[in-house]
């Protein structure tokens with residue numbers, strides 16, 4: 001059955017024991033035990049949930065570079081909702097199973113040559129992922145074991161804490177300007193809330209991508225560790241965060257993030273319309289095409 005994205009999200013809360021598989025905008029459900037086993041996997045996500053510690057590790061495994069397509073975003077949202085509703089899950093670590101890349105950000109192909117309706121559906125899914133992660137009651141830690149440009153950086157800075165692999169070949173940042181596009185206000189505000197106004201201004205205007213040491217220097221990430229220790233360091237940090245009185249931590253997090261979240265929540269439709277109008281402009285489509293060509297040339 002074909003379901004709209006919003007319907008999928010609405011019904012997902014009642015699917016706590018259902019194995020989900022999202023493919024080409026379709027949601028298929030088969031009756032396996034998500035919560036009885038400690039592990040679950042859908043097409044592009046593997047979730048290891050340790051019931052004794054209350055920590056889930058979400059491995060992104062969408063080849064080649066974990067770019068955030070509509071299908072992938074839908075999978076992520078459904079998984080986040082299931083974990084959020086699960087009282088046995090108090091902490092979430094997000095990491096990548098793809099070599100060298102945490103996430104390449106939004107899937108450029110979702111923004112190129114698509115109908116306004118499809119662009120709108122895509123953007124709603126991007127909003128949904130951000131709202132779920134930024135507003136999560138769980139402790140969220142990004143274990144950044146590869147490059148994390150644009151939407152990948154956004155995903156990281158919606159988490160409570162960021163640990164990055166100390167590998168100078170990797171980079172992180174909101175580089176939208178370099179694609180000829182503009183980071184919307186809620187990307188910008190998440191960045192301001194992380195690294196402050198001045199760093200954000202420079203970073204966004206120039207579309208900067210930071211090497212790990214530079215990212216640490218401006219506070220874009222909180223800790224650098226050798227590549228093979230990213231996950232273990234995230235697990236250690238999680239233990240510390242989970243030792244804090246939960247209710248007090250959650251209220252404090254909400255207090256810090258509420259105004260940014262409310263601003264998007266109360267303007268979702270206008271924000272979608274802004275995105276659709278912007279991204280479907282001929283000049284923007286041309287910029288995206290040139291950027292994609294540049295990516296291909298870089299390979300050749």
Ligand SMILES: CCCCCCCCCCCCC/C=C/C(=O)SCCNC(=O)CCNC(=O)[C@H](O)C(C)(C)COP(=O)(O)OP(=O)(O)OC[C@H]1O[C@@H](n2cnc3c(N)ncnc32)[C@H](O)[C@@H]1OP(=O)(O)O
Nearest residue numbers: 067104105106107108109147149150151181182275278295
């Ligand atoms: C008046 C005010 C108006 C304001 C209105 C605002 C409205 C909103 C405007 C729009 C806002 C949009 C926000 C956008 C956010 C984004 O996230 S855009 C995506 C940005 N991402 C990038 O720039 C990353 C590009 N990719 C890379 O730099 C590299 O791929 C990598 C991640 C560093 C990995 O490198 P490497 O391991 O060398 O792999 P590659 O060979 O480069 O790539 C492998 C294949 O993957 C394809 N690919 C890479 N990234 C993407 C992507 N993001 N989307 C889709 N596909 C991607 C790449 O082309 C390769 O493909 P093949 O050649 O076919 O193998």
